[in-house]
Amino acid sequence: MRARRMLVSVCGAALVRTTLAAQAPISDIDMHIAAGKAAAGLEYRATFVNLCLAGANPALANPAAGRGAGQPAGRGPGAGRGAAPDRGTWYASPYKVFDNFYWLGTRQHSSWALRTSEGLIVIDTNFAWATQPEIIDGLTTLGLDPRQIKYVVISHAHGDHDQGAAELQKRFGAKVVMGTPDWESTLQRPATAAGGVPSRDVAVGPAGMKLTLGDTTIDIVSTPGHTPGTLSYVFPVKDQGRTLMVAYSGGTLTGAFGANAARWDEYIASQQRIARAAADAGATVLLSNHSEYDNAYTKARLIAAKREVGEDHPFVAGADSVQRYFTVMTECAMAAKLRAGAK
Numbered sequence: 001m002r003a004r005r006m007l008v009s010v011c012g013a014a015l016v017r018t019t020l021a022a023q024a025p026i027s028d029i030d031m032h033i034a035a036g037k038a039a040a041g042l043e044y045r046a047t048f049v050n051l052c053l054a055g056a057n058p059a060l061a062n063p064a065a066g067r068g069a070g071q072p073a074g075r076g077p078g079a080g081r082g083a084a085p086d087r088g089t090w091y092a093s094p095y096k097v098f099d100n101f102y103w104l105g106t107r108q109h110s111s112w113a114l115r116t117s118e119g120l121i122v123i124d125t126n127f128a129w130a131t132q133p134e135i136i137d138g139l140t141t142l143g144l145d146p147r148q149i150k151y152v153v154i155s156h157a158h159g160d161h162d163q164g165a166a167e168l169q170k171r172f173g174a175k176v177v178m179g180t181p182d183w184e185s186t187l188q189r190p191a192t193a194a195g196g197v198p199s200r201d202v203a204v205g206p207a208g209m210k211l212t213l214g215d216t217t218i219d220i221v222s223t224p225g226h227t228p229g230t231l232s233y234v235f236p237v238k239d240q241g242r243t244l245m246v247a248y249s250g251g252t253l254t255g256a257f258g259a260n261a262a263r264w265d266e267y268i269a270s271q272q273r274i275a276r277a278a279a280d281a282g283a284t285v286l287l288s289n290h291s292e293y294d295n296a297y298t299k300a301r302l303i304a305a306k307r308e309v310g311e312d313h314p315f316v317a318g319a320d321s322v323q324r325y326f327t328v329m330t331e332c333a334m335a336a337k338l339r340a341g342a343k
């Protein structure tokens, strides 16, 4: 009898809890996460996981870890390039992606070359140890001349994207383009930093800029957030003669913004700015500087594969998909801002 009464009371308590839970409103955090998840679909799961799930973003746990976290630091002797990790863990062949656009990445990080009527624009570099095998040898393998590199556009000043800039500047006379605040942090590096320190050429302010070389113009959009000077881009490429517009997301992880609402708002506004520029241009290709986010390494290898009926070029995602990418970034940042207690 006594045992039976206890059971009733336990079940009663459970019933009350269930009822309360069912009536509790879904939190704003959950709503933003659900919106981010819906936008991510199956295409952008890594971006969703890294930005939306608490604890998945190393920069949130440890600010210093945001700089190519988990990647080899590239320190050590050897012409300032740092020691390359085991080639079997990173080397990837170069690929021609569009008529005038080339992928020069490692399996983890992407560099790109855009061929214009007046020379080459390299978009993002990589760790210093990858400059020769991936960018310089990659261009040569694809029949391009590294001496034709006129600009090196750096999305943000973290070592996994900018350590090749100084070498390309010094050897080929390329002009380096970077956001103004990221130039400031770059110029404070010691001369012994991996890859060396580029000298300041073109600094892009908050209004962004149009960079024209020959017949091609890159719309550089200032998207501060991942770093104070992060740049994103919209630019045209040719696919068998047809013009396609690319939206390039220059920085992904949110930093250790904590309760600093202004930093979160700046990041969110930046994603909305590049999303609008992408929509205005009709961008149907979404690129990043990490294969983790845009599957560049996999897609590059798929270019040579047979296309089934209805399948487009592997890098063409469609205008809706490009917008959904930036929705993932926006919604996840909104969730993270609330989770951080920033108001």
Ligand SMILES: [Zn+2]
Pocket: 066, 067, 068, 156, 158, 226, 251
């Ligand atoms: Zn970074």
